[in-house]
Amino acid sequence: MQRTLILLKPDCVQRRLMGEVISRFEAKGLNFVAMKLMRVTPELAKKHYAEHVEKEWYPTLELFITGAPVLAAVVEGLDVISVVRSMLGATSGLKAEPGTIRGDFSSSRQMNLVHGSDGPEAAEREIHLYFSQEELLDFEPTITPWVRASDEA
Incomplete structure (x- = not known):
């Protein structure tokens, strides 16, 4: 089982698309183990986007x-990082395929609705920027036997 961070960005929140996006992940059979509405501070932004801080x-x-x-x-x-990134589509909403979240709802490179971690190391780092260990809940939904076989883990 794998975990990843997703951020429904300010454009997603302001456009009232949170429910639509969350429902797509739930319909796919993914399990939410932590969630909170919050403001990203400039300090947190600099930590999250550390590799971009010096860019113009x-x-x-x-x-x-x-x-x-x-x-x-x-x-x-299962393989949640790649699954989420596939569901999001290309970074630019103008280039994202129809049927993806960005392809259906975004027409911008920056205002592309949702962030998803790009790999296991990034997911681990980003999860701990936004959540304490105590905020991460371990549980198995009762629907699990109906969304994947018992020998898939």
């Missing part, structure tokens, strides 16, 4: 991500 476009990114609340969540499932 970073100030615009920071203004965007700190400009309104985000919904931070941890999602669990």
